[in-house]
Amino acid sequence: MNVSIHPRVFVMLIVGLIWIIVTRHDTATQPQFFDGNRIPDIQLMDVADAVVSTKPSQANPVVYTLWTTWCPACAANMPILNQLVPEMEARGIRMIAVNQGETLVQIQTHLTHTPIALEIWQDPQRQLGMALQVNDLPSTIFVDANGNIRLVYRGPITSALFRIMADELVHKTHR
Amino acid sequence: MMPLISIGPLRMSTAGLVTLAAVALWWCWSERRFIARGVLLPDWVFGVVIVATWLGARLWVLIESATPLDVFVPQLLAVRTLDFSWSGAFVGGLFALYWSAKRMHARLYTWVEIISVPTLVAFSLGAFGSFWSGADVGRLWDGPLSVYMVGAYRHPVQLYDMLLFGLGACWCVWAERQHLLGGWWHFVIALASNLLVVASFRADVALLNGGIVVVQLGALLLLIVAVERVMMLQRQQAR
16 A cells, blocks of 8 residues: 655654654653642631641541532532531541632521531632642542542542541551 | 622623633524525524533543542533533534534534634633633743642643634634635644644643653644645645
8 A cells, every 4th residue: 555645744743743752741850739649738717717727637637528608519418428527526537618719708608507517618719629620519538647638529429438438548547 | 719700690600601602602603604604504403512512521521530420410410510621522512513414414524614613713712711710720830921820830721722722713714715625624733733732731631651641642643634634635626
């Protein structure tokens, strides 16, 4: 079979290959989005306006739930999380609901008719969601006591899956 | 930051607003171009393409992130989500076009040729909406044109997307004005060039060993095939 290629197309192929090689990612030195799978250290405020941080405490695993007041899936998922709070506290796991992109007034207005048993943090600039590149709501982030992210779960989570991940977090912490 | 805009009872992100504007522009402009080419389409075709584009964009993200089956459908239909895939949108839209063209016994190539310019302009507008919403996924960079987004200085890849989709649209318009054959392949050239260039600056791309970006290899292959086809058609036209 006679396969011929036009010289201009051949030049284009060579230029394209050179471009791909020149612009390849330097996997050895390219700074990572966050340090491996570690939770980035971000300072936020809780609903009492006290400064809080995602920096690992070396004591407890933490589960962050990203939510908003307007998200129907978050509203549907919150009762499941509320029920899990006493059980997780007993196992030494902190559960924190990190609001995404809303004001303190909006959060407090929502809390007057929808109580939330989790710790509540404000994140009006969506720093945590953006740092983890998580845009789905709700999303649940399981972080062990060393600050390593074990799972980023997008969408409403079931209590069964939550418990499986809790086992994993406790296991990793005590290993 | 995700700026929200209130329109009556609705609160929309800037990305959502610009996406709606892009869809409206695409619909009106494509319809006019179909009419100008003497093709009268029922409105359901546009509806099917828009819905399929949306579903394709979401489906791609959900499959990529291995979403569990019990939450798959609610996530697929989540209208206020922010995660969309360009590739998924393109595949979904193309599939719907293929299905509609087959149903109407029309040629897919002709249809794609007609919608090429509005699609590229709508993509360009959508890329700007994505940039405006602050969802930058560029590689870390501290050069003079870098933007501070998602916790670091980065390449403003959505602006690159916007620019290159715009240039692609200009290229397709130029080819039309010159009455060059193979409008479908000009569209492919515009898309493949965009992928080849912009993928270099994105942080969220799959890499081969050695840091080579997978999608660039596919884009280069597509570009070469499309250019070769266009040149072949030009030679035929010259005869």
